[in-house]
Amino acid sequence: MKKLPIIAGLLYLLAATVVTACSAPRTRPAAEVVNMPTEALAEGRVLFDKYCNSCHPGGMAAVGPAIINKPLPKFAIRYQIRKGLGTMPAFGDILSDTEVRNVADYIGYLKKGRDGEVRR
Numbered sequence: 001m002k003k004l005p006i007i008a009g010l011l012y013l014l015a016a017t018v019v020t021a022c023s024a025p026r027t028r029p030a031a032e033v034v035n036m037p038t039e040a041l042a043e044g045r046v047l048f049d050k051y052c053n054s055c056h057p058g059g060m061a062a063v064g065p066a067i068i069n070k071p072l073p074k075f076a077i078r079y080q081i082r083k084g085l086g087t088m089p090a091f092g093d094i095l096s097d098t099e100v101r102n103v104a105d106y107i108g109y110l111k112k113g114r115d116g117e118v119r120r
Contacts (some may be wrong), residue, residue: 036109044106047099051091059110064088068110077104 036042052067059068064087072080081100084090095103 040102044102047103074104
């Protein structure tokens with residue numbers, strides 16, 4: 001009987017975690033059409049949506065942390081995409097160097113936002 005409050009508390013924490021992770025706000029509709037300034041950024045967006053957006057929707061936090069407010073230089077972002085870190089998988093065997101660069105450039109584009117201001 002002494003374990004019942006502990007089990008109930010753990011179940012509550014598990015339910016709260018699942019609800020929070022599943023209800024992360026989307027920053028833009030999935031079907032929104034955005035004209036990218038370059039083809040490389042357009043490819044970066046497509047790849048980001050395919051491989052990154054499920055954990056970092058629009059660069060914001062969900063399963064993974066927000067990535068648009070990190071002051072990492074692009075070489076560090078490219079390294080993390082290639083090698084992974086913590087629970088983030090490595091994409092070095094999936095994406096070419098050009099594709100990794102395009103994703104990192106798209107993340108930089110997200111950091112600047114549409115108004116050109118760097119987000120902090």
